[in-house]
Each structure stands twice: as C-alpha cells, then as structure tokens.
Amino acid sequence: MSFDLDRTDRRILNLLQQDSRISNQALAEKVGLSPPACLRRVRRLREEVIMAEVALINPRLVGRYINVIVEVEMVRDQLDIYDAFKRKMDTIPEVTQCYQVTGEVDFMLILMVEDMESYERFTRQYLSTDANLSKFRTLISLRRDKFSTAIPL
Amino acid sequence: MSFDLDRTDRRILNLLQQDSRISNQALAEKVGLSPPACLRRVRRLREEVIMAEVALINPRLVGRYINVIVEVEMVRDQLDIYDAFKRKMDTIPEVTQCYQVTGEVDFMLILMVEDMESYERFTRQYLSTDANLSKFRTLISLRRDKFSTAIPL
DNA sequence: TAAAATTTGCAATATTATTTCGTTTTAACC
DNA sequence: GGTTAAAACGAAATAATATTGCAAATTTTA
Numbered sequence: 001m002s003f004d005l006d007r008t009d010r011r012i013l014n015l016l017q018q019d020s021r022i023s024n025q026a027l028a029e030k031v032g033l034s035p036p037a038c039l040r041r042v043r044r045l046r047e048e049v050i051m052a053e054v055a056l057i058n059p060r061l062v063g064r065y066i067n068v069i070v071e072v073e074m075v076r077d078q079l080d081i082y083d084a085f086k087r088k089m090d091t092i093p094e095v096t097q098c099y100q101v102t103g104e105v106d107f108m109l110i111l112m113v114e115d116m117e118s119y120e121r122f123t124r125q126y127l128s129t130d131a132n133l134s135k136f137r138t139l140i141s142l143r144r145d146k147f148s149t150a151i152p153l
Numbered sequence: 154m155s156f157d158l159d160r161t162d163r164r165i166l167n168l169l170q171q172d173s174r175i176s177n178q179a180l181a182e183k184v185g186l187s188p189p190a191c192l193r194r195v196r197r198l199r200e201e202v203i204m205a206e207v208a209l210i211n212p213r214l215v216g217r218y219i220n221v222i223v224e225v226e227m228v229r230d231q232l233d234i235y236d237a238f239k240r241k242m243d244t245i246p247e248v249t250q251c252y253q254v255t256g257e258v259d260f261m262l263i264l265m266v267e268d269m270e271s272y273e274r275f276t277r278q279y280l281s282t283d284a285n286l287s288k289f290r291t292l293i294s295l296r297r298d299k300f301s302t303a304i305p306l
Numbered sequence: 307t308a309a310a311a312t313t314t315g316c317a318a319t320a321t322t323a324t325t326t327c328g329t330t331t332t333a334a335c336c
Numbered sequence: 337g338g339t340t341a342a343a344a345c346g347a348a349a350t351a352a353t354a355t356t357g358c359a360a361a362t363t364t365t366a
Contacts, residue, residue, distance in 0.1 A: 055169035
C-alpha cells in the first residue's frame, strides 16, 4: 500500500509540494542529482504518489470571502445513505471538502461561497430537503488563517 | 481589491486549477489564443491571483491516514489571544488548516496525522497546556471523501 | 563474492517556453 | 463619428528546458 520513499524522494516531494513549477534542473541541483536521474524519480513519483499538480488561487481576489463549515448528522448509520450523500456532495462545486467522521456527527463539510445567500440556496437545495438528514450545524469563518496542502515528509 | 477577469482569464484559471502542468501550447489552444498571448495572461495571473502552484500527494500512500477536526474555544474573545493562537498553529506542520469562526466555537482546525498517538502528543503540547484555551472537541475522520483546491470561476 | 537489477551521469536530441516586433483591436476623448 | 493612445495580439526567431539513449557505477539478491 504505502510506497517506500528514500531520503531523496522525500526531499523531491517536499519541494514539489511547495512549488511544482521549479525546473527539473533546479530541483536536481537541490537534491544533488543529475537532471535525468531527478526526472526519472519525479516521473515515478507522479505515477505513484502525486495525485495532481494544480494552481492555488487566492479566494479573496476572486470574491470567495466566506468559508462555511457544516456538521451533518444523518437519521441512520447506514452505508447506502452515507454513499448517496457523499456522491451528492461530490457534484457541488461550492463544497470543497467532505469528511466522513466518527461520533455524533456523520459528515463535516467545508464550503467556499461569495455570500450568505449562496449558502442559503445550498442548504435549501441539498440539506433541508434531504429526508435522510437529521440535523446540521453551521459555522461561519471569514478568516482562513492557514491553508496548507503540503504533507511534510 | 478584486481583479477583473474576462472570460478567457477565467477559463485559463479553471484549467490551471485542474492541471498546472499543462503546456502553454495546449493551454493556448484550449482557450483559443496564440502561445505568446496566452503566456502573457498566465504571467499576469501568476502575479495577481495565483498564490502558488503545487503538487498534491495522496496522503494514504505516505502514511497520513487520519484526519482530525478540532473545534477550539478560547476563554475570552480577545484579539491578542486569537492572534497568539493563530501564530502557534501556523508553525505546526500537522495542522494543515485553521479557520477562525464566529459563534460559540472560536477556531476550527484540520490536522493530518499518522496515528492517534501523534494527535495525543499534539493536544498535550499545544491544547491542554494553553491557559487561554477553555475547551476543545475532537472529530476523527478516516475518509476524506472530497478535497478540491479549485474555486470554480 | 558474484550475478542481476537498479540507478546514475554524460552527451545528443526533441519540446517547450520566451522574446522580438510589426499588426490589430479596444478604449478614451474630442 | 472620428482620432489618438494604450493594450492585446500573432508569426517567426531564439533561448531555455525537458527528454532520450546508452555505457558506467552502484546497490541488491542469491
């Protein structure tokens, strides 16, 4: 399941998690390899552990000021009910994260919206009308103080 | 504050949010521009709205199975207490996200850890010993069903 | 310790990004 | 509506970078 990464692999991954636009030459130099040797490792890592390379944009600069955190509780702990809910969340662009959790709560959602009206629409369309949903609690955040996609290795 | 993006800018951003490794030529073709014209836009967007371009790695494949969601409540609603807490969270690699929220709860944290022992260590070192912290609630998730960094434009 | 497999670096090649510059389009103003 | 300034554009040349082939070195396995 878990791949065995040596020290060099981990250094490469750490660097690419900070800046994937680094040139292969610069990367090779930083980890002490020749460009071809480095490239081969990067290619292998891209196949094995790197899911995607993406641009992160500043939400505030494109009008997504509001982070909404929603705790969702379903009526029954039933697999097909969970799966249906996940699948639905997966299709909604405002829902950026969805975690299935253990305990009283069943799901944790994180949404990014322009205004509260957008969130209202979301609750009406997807939460208040879901017969399998028992209750939900909403937390509003205007400050995303930390957002790191990097997993330190 | 907010930059005005035309249709082409938005299409470029949407594509780069999905795959920033796309070649400038392919990108140019997709949005119907010449490579130089496209590159100029990308460069401007990188200065204005793109915060970073990063590799996303699969947490399960590097041993970070457990997502921990923590709701934190401080003893007093005081600015310097908040700021100190934020600054502390910022230094901890396991804390991948930190939101300041309104309502009963003051902060929402999302951590990624290898095992519960790591989380135990974290609580002892940073939560249980913080005199400004009144209480916290922990939710455990073994399933990150959705994790999207893209903001649809 | 020897054989097999993997990883490496060098040099040649292929892609791709980037610059230059003249042209076209858009925007602002009279 | 016509005129000018500014901004954005595309074609072609150039520069930078990634990529491949292959022999040598290293590591792993038996």
